[in-house]
Amino acid sequence: MGSKGSAQAKNKRGVWGWLNPYHYNLERWAYVFQRVTGVAILLYVLGHLGDTSFFVGGPIGTGPSESSWAFISGIVENSFGHLILVLVVLIVFFHGMNGIRLILSEFGLIFRKPSAIEYPYRPKSMNQFQRYLVWIAIAAAIIGAAWAWMILFG
């Protein structure tokens, strides 16, 4: 058993170890951003449920209400609200495209066959095709955000 301060204890850094970006590679950054964007999207969706409920008068409404909808539109339909929407589209596109990469890799569809362990051993999980998919996810996010910007601010 390791005592506090020992090598074992230093390995058990919990969520702070998870967030420490030292020695991160592209795959690790993609993993972190997949989780961060996932939580952010969930929070946005919960807020979206709240604001769209004003179409029927909010939490205490009984049916479609134009005044209630105008009230919430006055709050969210402005430059700041549209900027938030552009950011949401950015993270949704990244999360979706990176998620597709993760599903393909989880089912082994984009891995090469394992090779003999020879120095310097490069894991087949992060081959060049996987790197391309991460960059494609980033590019799709930027293109999606630009498209949303054109729609909302154009």
Next chain:
Amino acid sequence: MLVQYATAVAAVILVSVHLVMQGVLVPYATAISFGNILSIYGSGLYALFLEALLVVVLVHGFNGVRIILHEWKQTASWGTWVDIGTVIAIVASVGYGTRTVILAIFGGIAT
């Protein structure tokens, strides 16, 4: 994880359709207008689509948080409460969203 992958694929399709409907098929300003939303809720198909989107996205999201929380700690009680909390969160949020859809279709129009 199978739930996560299945809802992920469904969410990619449904969210794409939602984004296209909100800004490509009709101009954004028209898409979010009260009259337009009221008219498309009259189509039961759109209501079903929104309900499916609601369920898929919320199950995917809360299950994702459940996975993160399970990775954080691995005690039996923590795992049990995380699972219970996830189910409660999904039921509550899907319930609230479904209420909006139902009231939009069947609720009386207020002034």
